[in-house]
Amino acid sequence: MKGIRIVGLVLAVMPLFFAQSAKAEMLVLGTASGGQTIRLDTESIQHNGRSMSWWTGFTYYLGNERLEAGAHCGQKIWRVEGKDYKPQSKATRNMISIVCSARYVEDSEDMGNVIVFDPPSNIRSSPGGAVKCSIDQMTVIQVYVEPRNGWYSTKACGGGWIHQSQVHAFR
Numbered sequence: 396m397k398g399i400r401i402v403g404l405v406l407a408v409m410p411l412f413f414a415q416s417a418k419a420e421m422l423v424l425g426t427a428s429g430g431q432t433i434r435l436d437t438e439s440i441q442h443n444g445r446s447m448s449w450w451t452g453f454t455y456y457l458g459n460e461r462l463e464a465g466a467h468c469g470q471k472i473w474r475v476e477g478k479d480y481k482p483q484s485k486a487t488r489n490m491i492s493i494v495c496s497a498r499y500v501e502d503s504e505d506m507g508n509v510i511v512f513d514p515p516s517n518i519r520s521s522p523g524g525a526v527k528c529s530i531d532q533m534t535v536i537q538v539y540v541e542p543r544n545g546w547y548s549t550k551a552c553g554g555g556w557i558h559q560s561q562v563h564a565f566r
Contacts, residue, residue, distance in 0.1 A: 420566065421456070422493070422510070424533070427487030431458035433486040435493060437566060443498045445535040455490060468495035489533040496535040497565070507540040509547070509562035516562075518555035522546035527555045535565050 424433045431506070439454035449469040455462055468471045471491050473480050482488040493510065500508050501544045511534050517526045522544060530551065538547035538557065 413416065424489045424493075428483035429457075433457060433490060434449060434485075435490055437493075440494055441447055442500060449492060453494045457527070461475055466491055466494045471495075477557065492532040492534050495529045500535060500537075500565070505539055506537045508535055508565040509538050510535050510565045511557070511561055513561065514562050516557060518549065518552040519546075520555055522556050522558075524556070528552035536562075538562070 411525050420437045421434045424435055427433050430452065435517045436454040436456070439452070439453040443451055448518040449467050450465050451468065454465070455464060462475050464475045468491075473491060473494075480487075482491055494534060497508075511530045511532075512536050514533060515529045515531045518528050518530065520527050522545075528551075536549055536551040536557070538549045542559050545559045547559060547562065549555060549557055551557070
């Protein structure tokens, strides 16, 4: 009887170890050069903290195939099962940009993380003011959590403002 309970317990907890994270958030990035849809599991991106490593791990889907990968952010490549890949489409360029910008994401009381989802997006000197710079790839940036009349203050581009219509919450 005791053995049956142990087997039942093992069977009950096995899915916790082998299933995809319940917190997984899939971000559809578009179409790869081969025609498959690319989705990024944003919860899978490894945080490097203050590490100086160029590599960070992540999970993405090419069509329905789940792939564990490592991105080399200095070379803008990713590796799957020992093979290196370079971006060949806007979707894969955005994948590398997001993974590499999110690897240093840190939570803080006053700041939140957002993804610039439909570039190009302008960072302005003040709400509605002159353009300081333009973000031309999907990327993760930090903003102060309270917008002012639809504008978020950010440290991006040396400090400026981005309109709420250009960003979505990240994680």
